[in-house]
Amino acid sequence: MNYKTETADGTTKVELSGRFTFGDHSSFRKLIEEIRPHGSDTYVLDVAGVEFIDSAGLGMLLLARDEGEKTNTSVVIRGAQGQVKRMLEVARFDTLFKLED
């Protein structure tokens, strides 16, 4: 998994790409450490470029949500497609996140 972050007007946008699976432990931790100091109101996780996610990847999205809750930052998941969209639906992530197209 690769990512790119961009912060403007209190929103941190993270573009994720590639495969997001259990092996992406350290890159995900790096990502959280990177965006934490931004102090944004909203994290937008743009997953349009993610082609595959497994349940560990879902778990990591939940961790991002927990991280956000600590600082009252809302987390939005944007642009899920194909298999990623299917996984988010199966795990009922619509009840946990704000999902955007």
Add this chain to the structure above:
Amino acid sequence: MTAGKESRTAHSVAIAQSLAQSDIDALLASSALWDAPDRVSVKSVTGQTPEDFSHNRRFSVCFLPSGVGREWLGGLTRLDCDTFVECSSEIDFADLAPLIPTNGGRSHALSVCMSTRSAYHLPVARKFVTALRHRGLIAEKIAATVEMAVQEAFANSLIHGNLELDTSGHLSMDSFTELGEETKRRLASSKHGARVILLTARRKKNGHIVITVNDQGNGFTPPSDSCSTAVAGRKTTFGRGLPLIKSLCHSVSFSRSGRSIELQFDQDKADLLTTSDIFVSELDGNKDQAPDTDIRNPQNATILIADDTMLSREIIASYLRSDGFTNLVFAKDGEDALDQVKIHNPDLIILDIIMPKLDGYGVCKAIRANPDYAETPIIAQTALEENEGRTRIFDDGATDLILKPLNKAELIARTRIHLENRLLVKQLQAYQERTRSELTMARDMQENLNPTPENYRGTGIDYGLRISATFQMSSELGGDMWGLMPIDEHRLGVYIVDFAGHGLGAALNTFRLHSLIWSDQLHDREPGEYLENLNRHLKGLLPIGQYATMLYGIIDRVESKFTYASAACTSPVLGNSLTGQARYLDGSGVPLGVVRNARYETREVPFTGANFLLLYSDALIETTLDDGQFLSEEKLLSMLRETIIESKSEIDLAAQIADQFMDRAPAQLADDFTIVSLQSTPIPCAI
């Protein structure tokens, strides 16, 4: 070496070059592979990457290098081999041995065995499923589901099984961080990191595919079936694996005290057919019951007479009986005809066009929609004399037409001729088998037009380049070709060609062009002038309407530039090997063989020690991928960028891109696929 009373079984083994001979010998002598290694004789072939092994050679087993990398994982789709095993002195296969079942054992269609340390960082589940798809073991349409399930089972076995990590419950960021550190420690340790994970797949008689994932952990007690299979919820951060697997498979079971999980996938036959046509799927289901018709003698043939008037049926029957045909079956309307086809699988059908329920046109169409009945002769009998009806019945699949009122001699003559034709068709199919083997030879010859891996790697080193290439021919002969032409010490010419169409014609054209390219010694001309010259020669050789796209370029290491000319070739990609940033170069130009005096512009771009160049045939960007779309220009660039950023060590760019393409492309490519990368190596060549 082959001494011994009993004959030994011979096995070819593909071996990664980087392996130590002592480790190879140890693995071969152990009982990890075969339960009686002394009864096996081994012929080993080594290669630096999977590309080095011949596409046409069959291997019993492939030894992956210790610390398997992505390039070797790509071997799963490229090698004709069913067993892949990491060779490392640290590994103890224990009760998972022998990996290759001997007679009596259930043989695997594919098995992959590697250490936890290697597997953790690789997309094993994805490659495994891609390989099954390319081997025709799973249908394209269930591949995505299978991949999700295998990924979860694989992750569970690796993390909970082999690494014994506990991820239950709700995790905080701190415990997540701690988990990451612990994962690293355990991967490095011999106890956990060297444990193996084994994936196997086999196909059951009923068509179901069974995939097992086996680990060497402590095992666990599988939850009872009554437990919830709900995937949703936030109580757990990572505990979705098993419920998810259950929701994706036909059935799940455990063995080896929970250290093996077996997933079954139902390749619903109806899924493989067009479900809209009920008749076809019904026929398919009844195929086994249909009598096996081996008609050596036309008189034994089963003939179906479909006609709505009893009198007509009786007349036809009496004519046929008088000539010795006694296996007659009857249908009184169109639907009945389809039922009778299903029950009797006739060798010939005499079909009336105007019938109740379903007319002759409909019957023809339905029969031809099933591949099993594609060759069954159908004689349509009709009173229709107008052309329209005749044309239509032929369009719908009738073999022949006979006019009412029937003439006895004509009916018998036509019946005989079509039954004999059917026998001939069967013989023709045998002939086609032979032709196919000759085509295989032609394919080999065509593949040999391209440089071999040793050849292009070696040439690359001379010019300070890391060169990688992947070539996959379409199901038929194709028209792709590429090559390298050393000009002098610091200039290397490179070309890539794609002839329009495929099949024998295109293949012959590649031979023509290949000999033209290599007979002309003036390679150091400007690329534009070179293509103009080549085009003039080729135009004289090619029949009207046949043409090729081509790019010819020269990498100059002293002047640090790439000059090239293109005849409608796909746009080459020039990129930076460190940042992964890349852009398309102009590939426009007239195709070769279209006009005699075509002009080609020589274009020039800087090419330094930090650059790479990617050339490819249009199959890369014109194949419909799993998302129903072509690989867009933008997507190819981002794929290149990500591949470069993700790979910490040096990589073969073309092989990596080809692997990612194969993951998403259909198993049978409609066109030849060629991709070539030329990467400047970090240290400039010493002169």
